[in-house]
Amino acid sequence: MEEPQIPAKEETRAKLSIWCARHCCFCGRACTTNMEIHHIDGNHSNDAEDNLIPVCFDCHGELGHYNANHPKGYKYREREIKSRREQVYELHTHKYLRPVDIIISNWMHHVRDEKGKLKKREWGDFSCTVRTLSLDIPVKLHLCIKPYQDKAPLETTLGDLYSGVALWNLNPSQTVFGHFELPIKKGQEPFLVRVEIFWSIIDVLDRTHEMLPFSYVWDDPEPEGDWWYDPRVIYPQP
Numbered sequence: 001m002e003e004p005q006i007p008a009k010e011e012t013r014a015k016l017s018i019w020c021a022r023h024c025c026f027c028g029r030a031c032t033t034n035m036e037i038h039h040i041d042g043n044h045s046n047d048a049e050d051n052l053i054p055v056c057f058d059c060h061g062e063l064g065h066y067n068a069n070h071p072k073g074y075k076y077r078e079r080e081i082k083s084r085r086e087q088v089y090e091l092h093t094h095k096y097l098r099p100v101d102i103i104i105s106n107w108m109h110h111v112r113d114e115k116g117k118l119k120k121r122e123w124g125d126f127s128c129t130v131r132t133l134s135l136d137i138p139v140k141l142h143l144c145i146k147p148y149q150d151k152a153p154l155e156t157t158l159g160d161l162y163s164g165v166a167l168w169n170l171n172p173s174q175t176v177f178g179h180f181e182l183p184i185k186k187g188q189e190p191f192l193v194r195v196e197i198f199w200s201i202i203d204v205l206d207r208t209h210e211m212l213p214f215s216y217v218w219d220d221p222e223p224e225g226d227w228w229y230d231p232r233v234i235y236p237q238p
């Protein structure tokens with residue numbers, strides 16, 4: 001017999017209830033079944049995850065109470081409501097977050113030559129070593145790399161795992177020795193290649209934890225030159 005299909009709307013509601021562990025995402029109180037899903041923009045057909053907030057009956061009344069035609073007090077803004085919701089989700093899901101380390105390099109960190117020296121990749125091919133520091137639960141990584149040479153975006157199509165199309169499944173203690181290619185020009189003076197890294201970690205409850213972006217820079221084309229970590233991004237997001 002076929003399993004009855006669970007409507008997408010119910011799936012979303014179940015997920016949000018799990019993320020907040022049935023606590024009101026506005027006042028933070030534990031709710032059990034005394035909980036409703038409020039549509040932040042007031043449009044009841046907009047069931048996008050970002051437009052929904054699980055709240056207790058009291059807060060639901062409060063959120064729907066403000067009348068723009070007879071303004072009294074200071075209205076709850078969308079940004080404030082969403083920020084409070086994220087704080088409650090975070091409170092109940094951060095325990096499932098595990099760190100991930102991302103290292104860009106010209107060297108293969110797992111292959112050595114006959115002299116025991118690390119092997120270098122071919123020109124234009126770069127190591128991307130991804131390591132989870134989790135010892136217990138798996139996480140997924142969403143990784144999006146934006147490359148530049150001499151301040152101009154490098155016109156290239158990176159693979160699915162490096163352009164944010166596919167997710168990395170990372171089991172506990174796992175290290176992945178990945179690599180990607182860039183159409184880097186040789187002999188440019190000054191030589192400057194930068195990759196900006198936008199990423200997030202998705203926990204076992206399917207909640208996305210946005211991480212701060214950072215960069216790796218390669219400005220030394222000499223044989224021993226390697227990429228260095230820059231804890232910022234400098235270009236605006238397209």
Ligand SMILES: [Zn+2]
Pocket residue numbers: 024025026027028029055056057058059060
């Ligand atoms: Zn409440």
